[in-house]
Amino acid sequence: MKRATFLIGLATALTTGLAACSGGSPSGESTTTAGEDVLAQIQESGVLKVGTEGTYSPFTFHDPQTNDLTGYDVEVVTAVAEQLGVEPEFSETQFDAIFAGLEAGRYDVIANQVTINEERQSRYDLSDPYTVSTGVVVTRTDDTEITSIEDVEGRTAAQSATSNWHTLATDAGAQVETVEGLTQSLALLKQGRIDLTFNDNLAVLDYLKTTGDTDVKIAFEVDEGGEQALAMRKDSGLLDAINGALEELRANGTLTEISEKWFGQDVSQ
């Protein structure tokens, strides 16, 4: 009996100890999430912690040659960090876990084509938009039946759960399967497991250009033009500084420059 009690005590001690170690942020210093002043912390530590997917080309992905994390969003948020006089530090996670990570204080900003919508506005601080783009619906090349948003009704789509596209597809009456991201959606589409997928015009064009894939096509554009922003925890005290930095980057032409580099056009306004 004594031994059992001892073992239980030991187990409890171990688990709480582990929990204590695994809590907090990846870089060791703890991040507060209530009534916080993140800006002061960032300036003190010299690090802006950023959450991103790392699998969503051309916005945030690993260069096949160098394996470095790069992309439009990565460069924009890096420039923002520089404006604030700090270094960016990236945490990569799948999109469906990205907001959970933000709330848990694992990073302070999401740079991942977060489309501005009401729901997100009410829960998070969203910066001024740094991308303006249209949504498109992708189908198989030989599919001639889906040509407008009305045709989406009753079809199957694949989207990541927390994405704006998921909402659009659901609203259009599609049966939506949940996947991690665009790559998987396209795989399912080509395998004939789904009929279509909604995504960002820029991402799809980039995919078609870099892979030369002729099995899928852009069927049509959706009316809802999307505006994408950097996301922060509500009232984290970071919004004004981030917006100020974006404004400066817009004024001095840096945003346009980064955009031209990735898309050959200015998508930043």
Next chain:
Amino acid sequence: MNERIQLVLDSVVPLLTGAVAGTIPLTLISFTVGLAIALVVALMRLSRRRLVSGAARAYVSVVRGTPLLVQLFIIFYAMPSFGVVLDPFPSAVIAFSINVGGYASEAIRAAIIAVPRGQWEAAQTVGMGYRMTMRRIVLPQALRVAVPSLSNTFISLVKDTSLASTILVTEMMRKAQEIAAPSFAFLELYTLAAAIYWVICFVLSAGQYRLERRLSRYVTV
């Protein structure tokens, strides 16, 4: 705060539906098929024929040496390259069955070896052949020994089925994600899912205890 508690309460039924429609059938079917595979593989490994035991050894090595998530992805995403396009649920059943087959075969093999040689010899003296001895004398005794490790595999499988959410199977974890996505209530939903998994495993552990007692009823120590 109150609306978040309300959300958790409202989510209990959908999550249980996910468990009853996805997690539980996935576990039961996969475990049954996996156990059948495991028995065959265990007997193959005990075979004197090099080729037969070698094949079984290779199978166990591959299953235990690769991540379950990778196995799921290969069956679901890679098989279509060879012209095999399976629906999510059957894909998951195949992956989990193969996985259980590998792990459980080792438990069964160990249990068979644990039956004293004297039992074999005694069976042979009364004229029983290999099949008869295996079926009537050795396996019933081996089963008793194998229950704890097989229960381990079974309980692990319950939780492993959450991985099927990555290949479009609507089970409990997927339900939790579906509700968490629009409401952003990740902590609440994942905690609720964890609690339900725990309850399921708790019930199974109790079942294991009773089964062990029942199987030991003729054992005199």
